[in-house]
Amino acid sequence: MSPGIAIGPVVVLDPQGMRLPPRKIAPEAVPGEVARLEQALAAAAAEGAQAEAEARQRLGPQYAEILAAHAAMIEDPQLRADARARIEQHRISAEHAVIEVLEGHADRLERLSDSHLAARAADVRDIEARIVGQLVGLRPGSFLDDLATPSVVLAHDLTPSDAAQLDPRRVLGFATESGGRASHTAIVAAALEIPAVAGMGAVLVHARSARQAVLDGEEGLVVLDPSPATLARYRAAAEARSARYRTFSEESSLPAVTLDGVEIALWGNIEFVEEATACRKWGAAGIGLYRTEFLYLRSAAAPTEEEQYEAYAEVVRSLQGRPVVIRTLDLGADKLAASVGGLGAESNPALGLRSLRFSLRRPELFRTQLRALLRASALGDLRILLPLVTTLDELRRARDLLGEVAAELRAEGRSLREGLLLGIMVEVPASALMADRFAKEVDFFSIGTNDLIQYTLAVDRTNETVAHLYNAADPAVLRLIAKVVEAAAARGIPCGVCGSMGGELLYTLFLLGLGVRELSMPPHQLPEVRRLIRGIRADHARAVAARALELDTAGEVLDLLKSALKPADAAEPEPTGSEDRDRPAIEATP
Template structure:
């Protein structure tokens, strides 16, 4: 395989990748899943594809296309006398697949740490779920179909329901379901899963329709420089693991593989979400230089992690981290976060075949609190809906789950689940600076009902003699226009606001943020969105309560100046975004930020707003890079 101008492949931090050792024996036969790429007679034209950057960095190298590899299945129908044998085959396959998944979990725990091993632990639990066996057995016995087809019917049904959801975080979990489906059916078909990495002749970029979480957990950064998938998004477990391994990754590229089969080399930009096939020499040289610059920049940024996030005129800004796994708190500390501004608790439910117990939740929350070493942590209550939890908690699939029974609405409808979570959360509050965040609050009645339940649970714990934090701060996520428009009233009844910009944009503009056909209409820069944010910040300031931003806007440099100009002084984001935002803040002057914000609120279109913010951003980045004193 030819690698490019100088036959050098580059990994995510800008350093040349270690070349693969020369084979000492006959190499294995190529896996048919790795598409053959004939050498082109002449240089192919450069092609650029845009997706979603899910793990930052730049990777340059040869291309390997991973095709779907179908299993050879037996005939669908079985004879009546063969039903008992099919059930026995099912049980053997479930046991073998669970054992294999448990082994993969142990290996992931050693390589990646416990939070990523939990992904595979969830798979093991799902394989061992008695309901899965019962559903598959029922199909075998009632419809006299093979064990393979029974498993596929059950799990494809779950995967299809997940993919239909408007919440991208949960729709991405279809990959987990298909991962365990492949394990079980593979055992039934007598085929041992094989890592595609075994056939890589050199460190490469892997392009696939999708990668399962199991594939991702086994990625070797020395062999896989980066990957891009046609499907998926930021919320997928595959993306989470890629970020942990610091492998650049792009998801949701769309129709990529048909174009990639003849490509000899590619560039993958995990920050901009770009895949460039057969880059022209000038493009290749530009990205090689950018990779080197990125490596140098992050070395400098790591040295600045202890610096305060203070503007040039002395205004302090609290930078917080968003986490989903407890162990991600370590990354928050590494990059100098003031605390955790959003701890999503959904994963505790997604990884379990049954709702987690009070004790299981308490242990998770307590570990997160202790790991922050006294820094505050904002724990958000369950942000899922009955439709999204139907495989575990019951409930039917709603036609429009984004407007249905989700988040706080769901918790209030299922008080036994809500009270269990609140008990665990309040118990953990005795261990440190814990704050509670209620998601998708729409009406004052919802807030008051939730606070009443919280008060009842606190009284129960006191009666039991359990310690808890008195005067526990309670805030709401401002994610819908209703709560933004009523922010002045909400401000009288809560301790803080946290603006969830992702859903706020979706609900304000009536645009499904997971629908690629209307993606051009989904814009944080839309004047309607900006005015709602300004209204919320103003209401918080009038009441004297903190107002932070924990949605994607909080970590996007384009909007940092605007948010500071409005008066936002708390920004929460994925830990890897903290260093760049800190550096920018240290180059901002508040008087200029206020001017930018005021001008943005006067504009008519998102395009005009973006142009204004981009023009304001460049000189501030320059000021920050010069190391001008800031506080």
Template sequence: MIVLKGISASPGIAIGKVLLYFDESEREAVPSYKIEFHEIESEKQRLELAVESAVDELVEIKTKADGIVRADDGSFLDAHLLMLTDVGLHDKVHREVEETLLNVESALLKVSNQIIAQMNDSSDSYLKERALDIQDVARRLLSHLMYKERKSLEHLTEDVILVTNNLLPSDALVMDKVHIKGIALNGGGRTSHTAILARSFGIPAVLALVSVTSNTLDGKYIIVDGYTGEVIIDPDKKTIDQYEIKKREFQKMESELLTMNQLPAETKDGKLIHLKANIEVKEEVDSVLSHGADGIGLFRSEFLFFRSGDIPSEEEQLETYSQILEMLKGKPVTIRTLDVGGDKLIPKVTGGYEEKNPLLGWRAIRFGLHEKKLLKAQLRALLRSSIFGTLRIMFPMVSGIEELDAVLEILKEVKEELRAEKISFKEDVPVGIMIEVPSAALTSDILAKKVDFFSIGTNDLIQYTIAIDRGNEKVAHMYEPFHLGVLRLVKLVVENAHKEGIPVSMCGEMAGDALASVILLGLGLDEFSMSSFGIPRIKKIIRSVSILEAQELVGTIMEMKSFKDVDKYTTAYMEEKFGIKSFK
């Protein structure tokens, strides 16, 4: 029995037999041979014919996809069509044929591998995931050049768990959604097209497993846990039985919890808590609504930029923001302005700027204040979209009053411009900031006088408070939400906000952690924002306790000296009171 840990890309548990899938162009070596000078033109012509056939094939796939998936889920096909017809790509392959006198298959493989390597060498996760699109297009062309029929996942005859190196987006789009019960990939990331499609189809998926294909065989049993990101290969009967029980428990819990959708997240003594969802793309709105969210507490607008790899225009942004607001039908939507830099680089946006300490450098609101034109275009689109629903604007990583004053001045300028142009927008759109750095938490009494709400971003707040790079495997184990330094900062932020009469939300991973839920209640949090799938379980916990009970728990743990003591005590408390193991 082998246990692998990857990235949870789509929730759920799947147990079944492995279908080990490799595209034929992966299995078979691409031919490489010398050609004569007079054959160069015919090789170029072979490429053009392969392009024509590949375009026809993609158009057919696009036609099949209509009505099966949302238009945006299949939008990458348009990008693939553009890549296939990209003159620049053709020219590079032509030059390679001319300079090396090698056949066109070999030239195409070399050129595409160079592009993919450049993307994979980037520190930008978006570029790494887009490398898969180049791979998809190159394989499609190679299949036509080599006259090989691509193996299809479209019509299967039995239930399987799909295990492969990297599922190409075009294959994911047309795969058999009935018989493929789970997906386990060596590569991929949570924002890849494949991950988005898996969530859209409701298929449990774990990505970035690195070695899953080399550790399993066709027909072997495998377990995919889309909640924890674990994959268990060749599990013994005891483990299978445990996961069958876990699967039934989750399904039962999900069904039971979803019956609470219309009930408020209200404590036993009448304190109403708002539970909202974090989203990255508008395709997630259906899940937000189906899981009973009170709105969207964080829309990460940078994924608009990630998906195109470019700077979307004001009109393009307006279209997306207004669509999300309309889909929420009056429920509040908090949209965070562009949060790039650090570990989130977009070449067309951030350029080739390199930093020794990117997480401490040119990122988030600092980037926005420097790139004022870009920020103003986004604020214009946001304000214009406000007439379509209930919008809240949020600025990321504000470290002090100077940055807040600067960004509020820009917002004021944008409003004046829109008024002068007689463009409609709501004047009273609430404006808030994320509390992500200790300096903001420690001066939250000053900042609270200037904004309408706070949202605590615990992912960064914990990182900066304890000085832990959560991406560094040597110290990641020290990333601890229950560190007393973190809990004291959260308590301070909430107290300072409430003195000024403004609410406090939390949109970091800690907000969706069932183990932390009662502590956060006791610290006075007004709103939790998390993955939509976590909302029902947090709602059940909130409805099962009183504020007084939560405050008593906080009073006890705040007297402790070690996060280990806090963790041990809280785990025992939650297990006794809620049977927390059934939630994990």
């Protein structure tokens, strides 16, 4: 979730219990309970506003917006009305009324089996704790008060309020039983560069008696009470990692050029505005994928044109003239946003109303986003990327809508970027097989390998019974990628890879050998990919790619790629195992 190694004493955070008053109240007590509810909501909203102001000063506007959304939810008239109705109709205390309403919301979010919405359930419970705390007279304390020394923190989850208090000087690293990359704690951990692992499952039952832990954020691993030998290995690995990243920092301005002079553009993938800083830090040539759906996933209401414009403009300005590829809304499947509506439960969501299909179904939302994008394009090299394009008809409808919006803005006297580039994500077999036709109508391709693998192999990688079949090295996947790269080259348009394969060292040689000249990845992966590229020859990569395309099985391909990588990748692997005397190592669930 957030890379790095943390070693230190263990602090386990258990949920703080509250002594609640009796559930039932007398009829004559109803007006008093309603008054208590109103007072608590007002006090909790004020407290939330103060937390937002503190977060804005310490963590910046992006995280402050999360807490601002919390304050807005506390003031939601529907929450007030629902809680009041329970007090009046069921004659229950204000505390229990609030808990009933908000626990109901949280439970419904969790039952949707969607990782992003499960993270939003933590938001609801954070609000619940704030309001109930006001009702029972508890002031919210900081979990940092429990840290006598800098520690590795283990918890079931950290609420957004807890996450806002994270301090790298006192929290060496943290792991949570629930949550994931989309959780707010994950956002803050990445921003503060605190090693972290989320979604580990039942870890607290093992950790309560532990005194020391090693946390490996890259491997998603926690080792409890490590043996002296294991501890020594991880300390050495942590020092080696620090030394390696010091060197990487010095190399960040170097071009990614092979030994025989072929230059590769390395780009960064981001989900949040603040990640643009890391792209600059690690020498990204631009941003190859800005996932805009997180503007919707983290908000109680759909972001306005102005809110989107400000986010896009900030990223474009921060890249200081370097290209910024912004993907239009990619909701649906595993990413549902209550703020936009129209995305109900589907029996097969991966094949349902998602991505560009959803945007075309909801033109009012799509137009708002396109207006914001086109306005921001006047500030720099902004490029628009359409997700999950399946047919030429979809592309043409989206392009026509973009033209209409551009004409509207020009009529309003707005400045737009002339010659703005429009590309598509190639992430389904249909668009890969029709790549030669798509190449005539777009300015660039970006291959989304995650979905391309899923749809090519008919494998849901979140389904543990078939996840082992999800394999980027499968020859069918490699041949589709090769076909797309060939079609782009024939037409003379750029073709990059922005899916997970783009940042995996194992596939760098293969992709370069096919002719891919743009790779986009999470910012922290940029340094090692740059170093690998600077140590290989393009002619060697072409030979490896040609051989890989002749093989019959994924196993054969993996053996070839591992063998070809060994001479170029001299980095020592970091330890992930443990000695017999260690407490059990606990790994994050996939």
